[in-house]
Amino acid sequence: MVKTKKYILCLLCLAVLLLFSSYLPLASANTNCPCDDLDTCVEWCTYGGASSVTVKWGQIETVQLGAETYTFRADDFDEDLNGALISIERDGVVRKEFLFLTGSYDKRWLEWDNEVKVEIKDITLDGYKTPSAVLNLYVRGRPSIEIEFEASEETIQGVDVSSEQYAPGEEKQIDVTITNDGTAWIENVVLKIDTGEMRVKSREDFEYRDGILKENLGCLAVDDSIEMNFTVVAPEWDGKTSPYNLTYYINATADGYDIKENGYQFTGSLELGCTDPDVEVIMELTKDEFNMTSWYVENLDVDTSSHSSSDYEVRDAEEFTFLRTRIFNTGLYTLSDIEVEFPEISEDLAIAEIYESGDYSTMEDNGQYYLGQKLVAIKAGDYSFDAVVVKTNFFGENLSWKSGSESLKVHGPNIVLDKKLAQSDSGYTVSLDISNDGDRAAWINLIDTIPDELDYVSGSLEKSLKGSNLPLSEWDLSTTVVNGTQTVSVEGVLLPPGSSLSMSYEFSSDETPDLPAAVCEFKSLWNYEGEVQSSYYVNGAEVKQYWKPMNGGWVTEYDIAENTAVPVTIEEEPDVVDLSEEKAENNLNSVNDEDTSIDEEDTSDVVLEVEHESSSFWSKIPIISPLVNIFDKGQQFVSDIFSGVLDGISSVFGLAENSAVDAVENYLYAVVIVIALVVFFVVYTLISK
Numbered sequence: 001m002v003k004t005k006k007y008i009l010c011l012l013c014l015a016v017l018l019l020f021s022s023y024l025p026l027a028s029a030n031t032n033c034p035c036d037d038l039d040t041c042v043e044w045c046t047y048g049g050a051s052s053v054t055v056k057w058g059q060i061e062t063v064q065l066g067a068e069t070y071t072f073r074a075d076d077f078d079e080d081l082n083g084a085l086i087s088i089e090r091d092g093v094v095r096k097e098f099l100f101l102t103g104s105y106d107k108r109w110l111e112w113d114n115e116v117k118v119e120i121k122d123i124t125l126d127g128y129k130t131p132s133a134v135l136n137l138y139v140r141g142r143p144s145i146e147i148e149f150e151a152s153e154e155t156i157q158g159v160d161v162s163s164e165q166y167a168p169g170e171e172k173q174i175d176v177t178i179t180n181d182g183t184a185w186i187e188n189v190v191l192k193i194d195t196g197e198m199r200v201k202s203r204e205d206f207e208y209r210d211g212i213l214k215e216n217l218g219c220l221a222v223d224d225s226i227e228m229n230f231t232v233v234a235p236e237w238d239g240k241t242s243p244y245n246l247t248y249y250i251n252a253t254a255d256g257y258d259i260k261e262n263g264y265q266f267t268g269s270l271e272l273g274c275t276d277p278d279v280e281v282i283m284e285l286t287k288d289e290f291n292m293t294s295w296y297v298e299n300l301d302v303d304t305s306s307h308s309s310s311d312y313e314v315r316d317a318e319e320f321t322f323l324r325t326r327i328f329n330t331g332l333y334t335l336s337d338i339e340v341e342f343p344e345i346s347e348d349l350a351i352a353e354i355y356e357s358g359d360y361s362t363m364e365d366n367g368q369y370y371l372g373q374k375l376v377a378i379k380a381g382d383y384s385f386d387a388v389v390v391k392t393n394f395f396g397e398n399l400s401w402k403s404g405s406e407s408l409k410v411h412g413p414n415i416v417l418d419k420k421l422a423q424s425d426s427g428y429t430v431s432l433d434i435s436n437d438g439d440r441a442a443w444i445n446l447i448d449t450i451p452d453e454l455d456y457v458s459g460s461l462e463k464s465l466k467g468s469n470l471p472l473s474e475w476d477l478s479t480t481v482v483n484g485t486q487t488v489s490v491e492g493v494l495l496p497p498g499s500s501l502s503m504s505y506e507f508s509s510d511e512t513p514d515l516p517a518a519v520c521e522f523k524s525l526w527n528y529e530g531e532v533q534s535s536y537y538v539n540g541a542e543v544k545q546y547w548k549p550m551n552g553g554w555v556t557e558y559d560i561a562e563n564t565a566v567p568v569t570i571e572e573e574p575d576v577v578d579l580s581e582e583k584a585e586n587n588l589n590s591v592n593d594e595d596t597s598i599d600e601e602d603t604s605d606v607v608l609e610v611e612h613e614s615s616s617f618w619s620k621i622p623i624i625s626p627l628v629n630i631f632d633k634g635q636q637f638v639s640d641i642f643s644g645v646l647d648g649i650s651s652v653f654g655l656a657e658n659s660a661v662d663a664v665e666n667y668l669y670a671v672v673i674v675i676a677l678v679v680f681f682v683v684y685t686l687i688s689k
Contacts, residue, residue, distance in 0.1 A: 033219040043141035141184030147268025166234040180220040189217040189256035202231035242395030243274035277331040283403040292412025314352035329363040341389040380412035414438035419534035427508030435500035448518040452484030457506035512540035
């Protein structure tokens with residue numbers, strides 16, 4: 001039994017040793033290049049434009065090769081012109097050597113400190129039979145490492161994050177390519193990458209210690225390339241610092257040695273900036289055209305539960321439209337101090353109801369604001385809505401976004417009635433002009449009243465109608481007198497779009513008259529009917545009237561100033577809206593129950609607000625809730641215990657790994673193995689006793 005325990009302990013010790021060894025890089029991995037002999041392995045290359053030089057007998061030529069200046073002279077030639085004595089001078093030091101066009105290759109060239117190589121290529125004669133030596137010039141190749149970073153592209157919360165940008169708190173994969181684009185190999189290449197403030201999430205094949213990613217790349221021949229990658233996470237945004245000032249850098253260095261053991265260091269970097277704030281602004285009409293229909297304003301008690309913010313509502317408006325404005329913060333940053341310029345709504349359109357959700361002044365990322373305005377037409381015509389403009393200053397940057405514009409066409413007759421008073425030879429003349437400025441026909445009945453204190457000139461009305469484009473027989477014209485007050489009426493006349501009718505009458509008066517307004521009743525298709533009133537006169541002065549149903553009906557300019565209408569605002573409980581791509585449009589265009597019976601199309605408003613459940617389903621059950629709490633506490637206790645144990649194990653192996661890597665870097669791998677074996681035998685000996 002005792003021996004069994006000893007064997008088990010020995011096996012356990014051996015397993016730990018093997019596990020420890022597995023964390024060590026391969027000690028036999030060769031980081032040197034295979035050919036490192038200066039006599040045979042120097043990689044020669046031409047230097048820029050100085051690839052050759054021609055030296056005439058007895059003359060000198062000076063050439064700049066790298067950082068050194070060389071002077072060449074052809075001192076002598078053999079009789080057969082197969083060789084030349086070449087002198088080379090650098091910094092006062094002179095070398096001379098015969099170079100031959102024929103014979104062994106090593107007789108054709110010479111080297112200077114393995115830095116410069118001169119090779120005779122040809123011997124030429126000029127017209128005077130003076131020889132010249134043509135020399136090819138070479139310099140020793142040098143390594144050069146290019147470090148290229150390429151970051152991934154993501155879509156975070158619908159925001160496109162480019163390869164040059166980051167998203168706070170989100171992952172980004174970084175690909176790094178190391179290429180030897182020089183003219184000679186480089187060995188013992190060690191790549192180090194500092195990720196700065198960005199946290200390393202995945203290191204792949206890199207070693208990671210003290211905030212630095214590290215990898216020994218060994219030997220890189222000319223044009224060799226190695227690709228690696230890792231994943232980082234950008235810091236969360238604190239909400240106070242300008243994202244434009246939060247630029248993160250990833251810096252890399254690659255160190256190595258050439259054939260003469262000269263050290264080199266090359267660098268590369270990646271810069272990641274923030275994404276720009278972005279806002280999507282949408283304005284739309286649920287209908288871009290509809291017909292005029294009759295409706296009325298119902299006064300309400302202020303205490304009405306469903307309309308507590310107003311004292312009236314629009315009733316029986318069968319046709320209308322909703323002007324909807326949606327503002328979405330589609331960026332990754334909270335925006336504050338937002339200003340919104342809403343389009344001006346024509347005074348000939350009444351805002352019957354307003355639905356609003358959210359606050360546009362401050363919007364968090366994924367925040368949204370909604371405004372719906374139910375519009376009914378006061379008169380037919382063409383209407384336009386300018387773009388909604390959203391503005392904000394984001395840490396010193398003035399930003400703005402806007403929606404598209406919209407247009408609305410309301411079909412129907414537009415009856416205009418003018419009543420003018422002018423002096424004439426017999427006293428006064430009243431002119432009545434009626435026109436249809438809309439795009440639909442209407443039947444009209446015109447009534448005007450002449451007060452009893454005025455003397456109507458008999459036959460003046462009929463006289464004004466002679467020669468009109470509508471025969472007198474087509475008019476249902478009548479004049480009646482009741483208690484001295486005379487009424488002039490025209491009934492049952494069809495007024496097509498763009499047409500007009502005029503008539504006039506005369507009366508006499510000793511004083512400047514007061515005249516009531518003329519009234520024109522009209523009726524069209526689509527359940528649209530009403531009346532139009534002209535101006536009236538007080539002491540001969542015209543008082544113009546305007547149709548303002550929200551202000552009580554036909555009012556003067558003074559009445560408009562005194563009575564400002566307030567549109568109906570219906571406060572509803574927020575609806576939970578699913579803003580997924582498939583359901584967003586349906587939810588944003590949902591139909592109000594109140595309006596469903598009127599129009600099957602989308603004519604209602606919604607309140608947009610996303611709510612999140614703050615508690616689980618089980619926690620809402622009284623009996624289950626205590627059990628859930630007990631289970632959660634037990635789970636937390638077990639998690640704490642095991643996390644502590646795992647952290648301890650991780651620390652031990654982390655220490656082992658760091659020690660092993662340091663040993664390899666210092667070429668002490670053999671020492672580490674010896675120490676590990678000694679520990680193993682000591683443990684075994686102690687157990688055996």
